[in-house]
Amino acid sequence: MPFINFATREINCKIVYYGPGLSGKTTNIKWIYDHIKPENKGEMITLATETERTLFFDFVPIEVSNVKGFKVRFHLYTTPGQIIYQASRKLILKGVDGVVFVADSQEERHDANLDTLDDMLENLREYDIDIEDLPLVFQYNKRDLPNVLPVEVLRRDLNRWNSPDFEAVATKGIGVLETFKEITRQVLKKIKR
Amino acid sequence: MLSLRPEEDEKLRKLLTELNRESKSKIVLLIDKSGQLISRSESPAFSSDDITFASLTAGNVAASEALSKLLGDKNLNHMFTETEDEGIYMILIDDKYILVSIFDKNASNLGIVRVKIKKYYGKLVELLRQIEERIESESSVTEQIDVEDIDLDTLFE
Numbered sequence: 634m635p636f637i638n639f640a641t642r643e644i645n646c647k648i649v650y651y652g653p654g655l656s657g658k659t660t661n662i663k664w665i666y667d668h669i670k671p672e673n674k675g676e677m678i679t680l681a682t683e684t685e686r687t688l689f690f691d692f693v694p695i696e697v698s699n700v701k702g703f704k705v706r707f708h709l710y711t712t713p714g715q716i717i718y719q720a721s722r723k724l725i726l727k728g729v730d731g732v733v734f735v736a737d738s739q740e741e742r743h744d745a746n747l748d749t750l751d752d753m754l755e756n757l758r759e760y761d762i763d764i765e766d767l768p769l770v771f772q773y774n775k776r777d778l779p780n781v782l783p784v785e786v787l788r789r790d791l792n793r794w795n796s797p798d799f800e801a802v803a804t805k806g807i808g809v810l811e812t813f814k815e816i817t818r819q820v821l822k823k824i825k826r
Numbered sequence: 827m828l829s830l831r832p833e834e835d836e837k838l839r840k841l842l843t844e845l846n847r848e849s850k851s852k853i854v855l856l857i858d859k860s861g862q863l864i865s866r867s868e869s870p871a872f873s874s875d876d877i878t879f880a881s882l883t884a885g886n887v888a889a890s891e892a893l894s895k896l897l898g899d900k901n902l903n904h905m906f907t908e909t910e911d912e913g914i915y916m917i918l919i920d921d922k923y924i925l926v927s928i929f930d931k932n933a934s935n936l937g938i939v940r941v942k943i944k945k946y947y948g949k950l951v952e953l954l955r956q957i958e959e960r961i962e963s964e965s966s967v968t969e970q971i972d973v974e975d976i977d978l979d980t981l982f983e
């Protein structure tokens with residue numbers, strides 16, 4: 634749920650990166666954080682295990698001022714992809730304004746993509762969020778690896794809503810910005826509506 | 827969609843600032859359960875990133891709530907965390923918002939903070955309900971917002 638403050642002229646929105654374990658969610662928002670100008674970002678938080686697996690969430694606050702006087706804040710969150718953290722994933726979806734589903738393109742991770750998508754749909758249902766009405770972007774990540782599925786297969790199996798989708802190599806920043814821009818565009822468009 | 831009008835923002839800030847002063851806290855924050863910072867007391871000395879603080883607080887409360895549910899669907903009302911020098915007291919309001927006081931343990935204590943929160947709690951709930959009613963009665967707030975010409979490219983270097 635966006636929060637608009639007419640006194641400070643700020644709009645706040647929450648964007649969640651969802652996807653199976655190791656698909657590259659943290660890599661996406663870390664890349665964004667590292668490439669954003671210092672004056673446009675707050676402090677990044679990562680709640681991770683010793684082995685850099687997300688334990689609860691990562692958080693990046695981003696600020697954009699526009700000429701007409703409103704400042705927009707995007708709060709980016711990642712969920713923990715590992716199966717055992719199902720309860721935490723649900724907590725992070727609370728009040729979400731837009732979702733980026735980061736899929737792992739590798740063939741052997743496809744079942745994990747599908748399971749995680751089911752898990753997301755279930756959690757959204759429990760919050761009474763209609764996915765048809767939720768800004769949503771798919772990202773097929775790790776396109777640099779040898780054993781990846783064709784995009785058509787990933788699209789057919791995962792992107793059942795014909796949402797905008799992008800191929801990515803998050804470690805190199807390929808597709809990261811495109812994905813981010815598309816989700817923010819959709820979120821802002823929905824506020825406007 | 828949650829929104830604040832300038833006069834509501836001012837009322838909230840005033841209330842939180844009074845509570846902050848009386849409870850001798852460093853800062854008092856009002857957060858919604860999804861992690862958005864809604865308002866805070868005027869506390870120039872507080873220099874941490876309040877936005878990030880709000881997000882972590884909401885995560886912390888959400889996890890504790892889930893824990894208490896696991897223990898048999900009991901509701902979480904409030905929680906307390908402390909560091910060597912500081913106390914962080916969090917209390918749920920209407921099951922939608924979280925009120926947080928951060929205080930220096932040399933300047934205040936949990937007892938004072940709780941008594942002062944109790945004093946302001948009713949006023950705060952009333953104000954939040956008024957805001958919710960106003961939001962519900964409005965059809966759309968967003969025509970006053972121009973988000974079209976936001977240029978995300980300027981964000982990156």
Ligand SMILES: Nc1nc2c(ncn2[C@@H]2O[C@H](COP(=O)(O)OP(=O)(O)OP(=O)(O)O)[C@@H](O)[C@H]2O)c(=O)[nH]1
Nearest residue numbers: 654655656657658659660687713714775802803804
């Ligand atoms: N080859 C390759 N490796 C990637 C790519 N994106 C991420 N990785 C690597 O995959 C591993 C996992 O990335 P993370 O971003 O931590 O994955 P995550 O989705 O946050 O994982 P969880 O926190 O466990 O859910 C890291 O070693 C990354 O460097 C990519 O596009 N190509």
Ligand SMILES: [Mg+2]
Nearest residue numbers: 658659686687
């Ligand atoms: Mg991660």
